[in-house]
Amino acid sequence: MMRLHYAPGSAHSAAVRIALAEKGLEPELHKLDLVGYEQHSPAYLAINPHGIVPLLEDGGRKIFETALILEYLDDKCPEPPLAGNGPRQRYLARKWGKYVETHIAPHLAIARWAALHGKVPMEAEAGLDRLLAYRRELWLRAARGFDREQLAASTQAILAAGDRLAADLADSEWLAGASFTLGDIAVFAHVAQFTALGLRMPKAVEDWLVRVAARPSVQAISDDLFPVATMGPEPGRWG
Amino acid sequence: MLDVYTWEPNANSGKPLFCLHEKGVPFTYHYIDMGAHEHHAAQFLTINPDGTIPAIVHDGFTMTESTPAMEYIDEAFAGPSLRPQDPYHRWRMRMLLRYFDNVVAPSLAMIASNRLAAPRFVGQDPADLRAKLDRIPLPERRATWEKLMFQATPAADIAESERRVADAIDRFDDILRRREWIASRTFSLADIGVFATFYSLPTAREEQVNDSATPHLMRWLRACHARPGLQAALAMGNGFVTQRAAEVRERLGVAALVDG
Numbered sequence: 001m002m003r004l005h006y007a008p009g010s011a012h013s014a015a016v017r018i019a020l021a022e023k024g025l026e027p028e029l030h031k032l033d034l035v036g037y038e039q040h041s042p043a044y045l046a047i048n049p050h051g052i053v054p055l056l057e058d059g060g061r062k063i064f065e066t067a068l069i070l071e072y073l074d075d076k077c078p079e080p081p082l083a084g085n086g087p088r089q090r091y092l093a094r095k096w097g098k099y100v101e102t103h104i105a106p107h108l109a110i111a112r113w114a115a116l117h118g119k120v121p122m123e124a125e126a127g128l129d130r131l132l133a134y135r136r137e138l139w140l141r142a143a144r145g146f147d148r149e150q151l152a153a154s155t156q157a158i159l160a161a162g163d164r165l166a167a168d169l170a171d172s173e174w175l176a177g178a179s180f181t182l183g184d185i186a187v188f189a190h191v192a193q194f195t196a197l198g199l200r201m202p203k204a205v206e207d208w209l210v211r212v213a214a215r216p217s218v219q220a221i222s223d224d225l226f227p228v229a230t231m232g233p234e235p236g237r238w239g
Numbered sequence: 240m241l242d243v244y245t246w247e248p249n250a251n252s253g254k255p256l257f258c259l260h261e262k263g264v265p266f267t268y269h270y271i272d273m274g275a276h277e278h279h280a281a282q283f284l285t286i287n288p289d290g291t292i293p294a295i296v297h298d299g300f301t302m303t304e305s306t307p308a309m310e311y312i313d314e315a316f317a318g319p320s321l322r323p324q325d326p327y328h329r330w331r332m333r334m335l336l337r338y339f340d341n342v343v344a345p346s347l348a349m350i351a352s353n354r355l356a357a358p359r360f361v362g363q364d365p366a367d368l369r370a371k372l373d374r375i376p377l378p379e380r381r382a383t384w385e386k387l388m389f390q391a392t393p394a395a396d397i398a399e400s401e402r403r404v405a406d407a408i409d410r411f412d413d414i415l416r417r418r419e420w421i422a423s424r425t426f427s428l429a430d431i432g433v434f435a436t437f438y439s440l441p442t443a444r445e446e447q448v449n450d451s452a453t454p455h456l457m458r459w460l461r462a463c464h465a466r467p468g469l470q471a472a473l474a475m476g477n478g479f480v481t482q483r484a485a486e487v488r489e490r491l492g493v494a495a496l497v498d499g
Contacts, residue, residue: 061327068333075326087314088300094307102341156378239345239383239400 002027003057005047007034009228011108012066013054014221015189019070019182021217023077027056034230037124040131051131067097070182084181092168092176096183104161104190106236107154110146115197118142118229142231158199165191166202173211180215188212193227241266244286245293246273247480248472250344253435254305255293255312256475261431261468262318270477274356279374290376306336309428321431323423332422332429335414339429343407344436346400353392360388408440408447408456415455426466434463438473442487457491464493 004020004027006013020027032038032053039051048055048062056063056072063072071094074083084090112118120128120143128136146154165187168175175183191209194201201209212218218225243259243266246252252273259266271277271292279290287294287303295302297315302308313321323329360368368388375381386392411433414421422429440448441460450457463469464487473484488495 058327063327063330065334065337068330068337071333072326072330075329087311090314091300091302091304091307091311094310095302095304098304098307101337153378160378237341237345237379238403239349239396 001059003030004028005030005032005044005053005055005057006224007032007039007053007228007230008224009034009226009230010053010224010232011105011189011193011227012232014192014224015066015185016054016056016069016073017221017224018185018189018215018217019073019082021220022080022082022185022215023073025073025077034228037121037127040124040127042130045130049132051135065101067094067101067182067186070097070185074182082180082182082185084176084183085179089176089179089181093181093183096168096175097186099161099164100186100190102237103157104187105232107157107161108190108193109230109232110150110154111158111199112193112197112227113142113229113231114146114151116227116229138231155199158194162191162194162199162201162205165208166204169204169208173208175208180212184208184212188218189225192225196225196227240296240298242269242296243267243293244269244271244283244296246271246278247476248435248484249476249480250348250436251305252292253472253480254309254432255295256472257431257435257469258309258312258321258428259316260472261321261426261466262312262316263468264312264316264318268475272477276371276374279371279376284376288376290374291380306340306428306432309431313428321426321428323425323427325423328423328427332427335421335429336432339407339432339436342403343433346403346407347436349392349400350397350404352387353397357387357390357392361390363388365389404444405447408444408453411437411459412453412456415459420459430459430463431469434460434469438464438469439483439487441490442483445490460487461491461493464488464491465496467496470496 002025004016006017006029008031032044038044039053045051054066054069056069063069071083074081084093120139125143128139131139165175172178174180175187188209191201191205192213195209241264243255245255248256256268271283273292277283278292284290286296286301289303291303293305295308302311310322323332372381372385372388375384411421418424420426420430421433437460441457447453448456474481485495
């Protein structure tokens with residue numbers, strides 16, 4: 001039996017739920033409340049010491065990192081295929097899965113925190129002591145707030161991501177070519193939040209967002225797509 | 240047609256070379272001299288407008304992300320499989336490569352480039368350096384090179400990289416205490432990804448990586464250095480990497496199978 005720990009408002013969680021729906025899989029769901037900092041509760045930290053969602057438990061094994069959970073689901077349940085048809089499509093789908101975590105998610109977390117006036121309440125601040133050092137550091141940075149320079153860099157990175165998406169969508173319906181893949185799922189859940197934060201995307205991207213949003217798998221979890229002021233699970237690439 | 244545009248058989252540059260030699264796939268190697276900033280020059284930018292290496296072009300299809308490209312090579316060409324069959328071990332392979340790509344390899348690159356590349360820029364005309372920076376397409380790469388050229392990498396970042404490397408050495412020694420290879424019982428892309436950067440540790444960090452401190456990592460390094468495919472890739476360098484690999488083999492007592 002599979003069990004998914006997830007939270008509404010977490011783009012990474014939404015991506016995993018979309019992939020599960022595409023596959024027709026219905027794991028047991030454990031919903032966490034990010035606004036109430038439930039991901040930092042001692043009970044959840046006992047399951048995942050990193051204090052992040054999503055986490056998939058499968059037969060006692062813990063599977064994490066969103067893009068890699070998506071690939072795991074496709075390896076384990078190959079029908080319908082979502083990793084792409086042939087090595088070229090699979091390369092492109094993986095390229096986008098990686099791009100999300102190094103170039104999109106960390107900047108979205110910062111832009112979102114600023115746009116939604118994120119604050120760490122006193123009781124949550126106390127819970128930071130329970131976190132691993134790198135997670136505590138990230139939350140302390142968020143609690144202090146991000147400076148204008150960092151915000152400008154993150155906004156710039158998001159707009160650059162929009163241009164890259166538009167380039168790959170210029171002559172194909174989906175990000176990795178002719179069929180919908182894990183790459184579309186991984187990217188969509190984040191880009192859907194850009195528009196909610198008032199970050200405009202090129203037309204090719206806006207049109208693609210509409211195509212993805214029309215899929216039944218996305219409609220089934222559409223309540224989870226709204227942004228919440230929380231720090232993402234991804235540190236991006238160091239250095 | 241398979242063309243690989245890359246620097247030395249080292250770190251990200253080396254991943255396609257190691258993979259292709261392990262699979263036994265013929266290819267054309269185009270040497271891009273990173274020291275001469277050839278990866279930021281107009282000729283290379285026509286192949287990869289991002290100015291990053293490696294770039295792999297297979298029948299007109301260009302790949303510039305080295306880890307997804309390794310999976311492509313394993314899928315698209317005949318030869319021994321370099322990925323575990325079981326979904327869980329395949330996930331482990333990808334998860335450990337991700338940790339290595341995002342955390343470990345950039346830490347080692349920061350330390351090495353500050354020691355080896357940064358001093359070469361001291362005393363150079365700042366206007367020339369600015370002109371070199373202006374040719375770098377990606378803002379995050381430009382920021383890294385700017386810090387190198389003007390000796391501006393914060394000492395705290397280098398110390399944090401040292402901490403991350405020491406932590407990774409312990410982690411991989413522990414992983415290899417429990418498993419023969421990094422992801423599972425079989426040699427995989429995770430071994431290639433880690434070896435591409437860790438191959439030199441027994442001489443480069445001999446105080447941290449040796450038979451008493453990290454016996455399991457040393458056992459694995461000997462097994463990797465003894466593989467004909469990995470040796471053949473290391474022999475393709477233009478100088479110091481190939482030389483360094485020969486010194487490491489000698490230190491480990493591993494026989495050379497391929498002429499350097």
